[in-house]
């Protein structure tokens with residue numbers, strides 16, 4: 746079960762997209778044609794409204810090319826993958842490089858919407874130095 750989870754719910758290559766005031770993720774992403782597939786999927790899966798309802802959120806945005814690798818997943822599975830890319834905190838590179846212990850546990854929308862089991866809904870973010878940031882599941 747655990748290994749099955751890991752193969753399905755992998756993290757896609759992403760850019761950090763933090764927001765800390767009232768926002769509309771659909772109209773924000775609508776400004777970038779490279780994120781149009783993600784934008785459509787967030788609307789289809791109704792994750793967009795859940796993102797908008799949060800005060801502080803960081804979306805790990807995925808461009809069209811990266812998203813094409815999962816476009817054949819079932820919608821319910823895709824929703825879980827995308828929900829894992831929504832973090833309930835404000836994170837940018839500056840904040841990550843100042844983390845105590847160079848590491849933090851992030852709660853994701855996947856955890857909050859009750860789809861996750863065990864530790865599946867959390868991400869481990871670690872500053873690897875040299876400008877590299879590692880994100881992974883909890884070990």
Ligand SMILES: *[C@@H]1O[C@H](CO)[C@@H](O)[C@H](O)[C@H]1NC(C)=O
Pocket residue numbers: 769770771772775797
């Ligand atoms: C967010 O923006 C989209 C596209 O501009 C619009 O269709 C939608 O109604 C907006 N949602 C809210 C809650 O304002």
Ligand SMILES: *[C@@H]1O[C@H](CO)[C@@H](O)[C@H](O)[C@H]1NC(C)=O
Pocket residue numbers: 845846
């Ligand atoms: C950081 O490390 C210290 C000592 O190793 C530990 O006591 C503390 O709980 C850690 N903090 C976090 C946020 O993991």
Ligand SMILES: *[C@@H]1O[C@H](CO)[C@@H](O)[C@H](O)[C@H]1NC(C)=O
Pocket residue numbers: 848869870871879881882883884
């Ligand atoms: C987070 O990832 C780092 C780097 O891979 C690892 O050293 C650390 O033990 C992980 N923390 C947890 C709680 O899984």
